[in-house]
Amino acid sequence: MNDPTTTTAWNELESLVQTVPSLSELFSKDTCRAQKFLIDFEEVCFDYSKQSIDTIIKGKLIELAESMGLKESINSLVTGGKVNVTENRQALHTALRLPRGRSLVVDGVDIAKKVHASLGEVETIVNRLTEGLWRGYSGQAIKDVVNIGVGGSDLGPLMACTALEEWNGQDSVEGKGLKYHDIETHFVSNMDGTQLEKLLNTLNPETTVFIISSKSFRTSDTLSNANTALSWLSEYFKDIDIIKKNHFIGISANSSAMNAWGVDPANQLKLWDWVGGRFSMWSAIGLTVALKLGMNNFRELLSGAHIMDEHFINTPFEDNIPVMMGLVGVWNSTFLNIHAHAVLPYDGRLSHFPNYLTQLEMESNGKSVNLSGAIVNFNTCPILWGEIGSNAQHAFYQLLHQGTQKVTSDFIAFINRYDESEECVNAQLQTQHKMSLANCLAQSRVLAFGNRAVSSKADTQVVESNPHKHYHGNQPSSTILINKLTPKTLGMLIAMYEHKVYVMASIWGVNPFDQWGVEVGKIVAKELNDAVLNNKINYDDSTNELLKRICGLG
Structure with a gap:
């Protein structure tokens, strides 16, 4: 593999670090900066004008990507190359969202055909549950489904179900109003049993199904919770075989382990070894999401991710959102030595998105050894954390604005929310949404420009005369604006970050698919x-x- 530090672009970027102007200077020198460092694609707008780069640095970052063979790496990823070199396997999460009619042959096997067969099996289970056909041991229809998993088998489905709560029971093809048999979805991950103990006190054993989600089906966290659920059910009905057949679904790449535990073969959904845990929500691991949203909306989620895949594969680097996100991330972490990154969604529906990205990025790129097994001599993945922006303003923004640490940030917001209505409550909700958007944009301005973000001359003088009220600014950030939160746009957003991770790994020369x-x-x-x-x-x-x-x- 290439050593990035030996490339001309890397050395030139190192020499540019000391000459980077402040963000205030960058904007004052170029009145068109806001347009130059912005990418519009479909319903997504990526604004990185408040990052500490100029056109020269941007050009050198693209040269670095070309020197490291990023285009070839992208092609290898999506065509079935064994990009997970330490485990000698593919990482074909992009194949999980290929549309019907597409083919992807890898080692003589049509992967797309297998994927759609699996989706058909997911749909069968979704229909049985949502149409009230799946019955518990007493003959009653199932009302509650509990997803037992950890890591990627929990964080992705939990995040998506929470974000798209309002789409519960609606069919995107018809628009709205097509109701399913009510299924409540729940999530359990903690090994210590706290979540499960609390949940079991609220559930009816006759109408509850547990999904055991584990790629290996050996994860102790997951199996301990599954065994506790089995013990709970057996207190009410003694026939263990019927309990396992009527109340458990298994999702795994390990059929023999599912069989050994006792999951009925008819209730087993298969994974493949090329489905990485933190990239698995698009597979059968997304069963809970499909139950929550309905199968049509789940397919819309996949469709949105595929749209971003096509953008990532086919768009020149300078206009490619995931590529530029990744290159900016490398610039900040490796060259500017900024060791922390905050994810700040200004929408309560994305409450679990920062945690989801924490796993996606830090488990993927938290590496200190390159693909050749050599120790890397530069910084790789920063520490990620985050919170709903409006809550974070009253928590850790103090450090962002006045602390001694450099921190980069991603601001995420949806432009349109709440339907037009004459009802007072809806009008008030729209007002609140506009306030949230104003706060999102204002905070990024203050991080970038400090005291200069204050337009009122009187207020500026008060701030500048009091050192305790001084905002130094020059904290880099990007702003991601999306027209509206839908299954499609959420799919685009998630895939965008997946590909950002791969870009950064490709530049650093590390494997983002092992852990x-x-x-x-x-x-x-x-x-x-x-x-x-x-x-x-x-x-x-x-x-x-x-x-x-x-x-x-x-």
Whole structure:
């Protein structure tokens, strides 16, 4: 693989770091900057004019991408190349949203055909549940579905179901009003059982189905919750075989493990080894999303992601949203040494989006070894966190505006919300939405320009005369504006960030599709758990004392 630090573009970018003007200077020098550093595509507008780059830096970043063979890397990703080199497999999440009629042959197998067959199986289960045909052990129709998963098997579906709550039971083809049999969806991930214990107190065992979502079907977090759910159901009905057949669905790449646990073969949905967990929401792992939204809206979600895929594949780098997002991210983290990135959606429906991106980016690109196994000698993925913007303003914006840390930010907002209505409450909600948009745009201005963002001369003088009220500005940010939140536009937004991650990994030369750092903790935890269960205390003194207490020996 190429070493990015040996490229001419990399060296030239390093030399440009010390000469970057402030954001205020960049805007004063170029009155057309806001138009030059903005990309409009479909219903998405990506404004990166408040990033600390100019046309020269942008050009050098594109040269770096070309030097690192980004175009070839993108082609390898979407055509079935084994881009997950440490596990010798493909990463074909883009194939999961290919439209009907498309074909993708990899190693003699039409992947698209398999994908649509799996979607057909998902649709069958969705129809059985939403039409009231799936019955529990007592013959009653199912009313509640609990998704048991962790990581990508939880964060993606939870985020999408929360974001698109208002689309529950509506068919996008007809517009609205096509109601399904009411199915409430719930999510459980915590290993300690807190979520499940609280939830079981509210559920009727006769009308509840559990989805066990685990690619390996060996994840201890997930299986411990599944076993607890099984134990709970068996308190009400003693025939375990009927309970497993009527109340459990399995989604996994490991059929033998599902069989061993006892998931009925008719209730099994298959994954493939090329479906990475944090990229799996588009697969059968999205069953909960399809149940929540209806199958037509789930397909709209896939369609939106595919639209962004096509943009990513076919658009020149300078007009390519994911490419420019990724290149700006590399510039900030690696060259400007900004180690933190905040995700700030100004819409309560995206409450779980920052957590979703935290896993997507940090589990993917939190790497210090390149594809050749060599230690990288530069910064890779920054630390991500975030919150609904209006809440964050009253929490950590203090650090963004007046702290000593450099932080980059993504502001995300939807331009249109709430239908026109003469009803007072809707009019007031529209007013609130406009206030939210104003806050979103205002905060990015203050981060960029500091005190200069204040237009009132009197207010500016008060701020400048008091050091405690000084806003230094020059904090880089991007603003993502989307016309309206729909299944389609949410699909576009998620795919946009997926591809941003891949761009950054391609420049750094790391593998974004493995997560060996996650595995070591699982191994040690299993060793400790086995020691607890078998009363074998063979660890260092501090652990020894802890285990004695756990085992009741202290």
